[in-house]
Amino acid sequence: NTGIDLAPFDRVAVGASIRYGKHRPCVAQFMRERRGTLEAKRCAFFSVNIVARKPQKNTPQTNPYMKKFLKQIGWRPSQLAVFAGKLDYPRYTFWDRQIIRFIMFLTRGPTDPATVIEYTDWQQVETFARALGDA
Structure with missing residues (x-):
């Protein structure tokens, strides 16, 4: 509530x-x-x-x-x-970053852990x- x-x-x-x-x-x-x-x-x-x-x-x-x-x-x-x-790898925790990178790999998105992109x-x-x- x-x-x-x-x-x-x-x-x-x-x-x-x-x-x-x-x-x-x-x-x-x-x-x-x-x-x-x-x-x-x-x-x-x-x-x-x-x-x-x-x-x-x-x-x-x-x-x-x-x-x-x-x-x-x-x-x-x-x-x-x-x-x-926004995709902001540097701000994510280590594990969040790894999970999101894996998902991005599967969907052909950016996987560089330094990547910051405002979509x-x-x-x-x-x-x-x-x-x-x-x-």
Whole structure:
């Protein structure tokens, strides 16, 4: 329970990143428990995951993590987005770095442990935010 009272808000944006191949379970729980409230408002959900760096997986319709999340919560917020995020090997713990490098090897991504790449399309983020504000 987050203790957040959503009643005063007419718009709600919820975002979650992927860690170890999943959104945190508490995000889906939050969305399911507050479904009625969220459906009565303009609700947006965005996912940040490095898989979205690939053009064929960077939309809500094509991103496997977004599709799985929507199935988990059992409904569809009025606005959806997927952002690629940042790959920053030097900031990761040793084990996280090794796991991510292995995943990147499998998906033909960068594996050099010194790599830092900002994949986020900030114009896309701004467009998403403006659309939520304009609704």
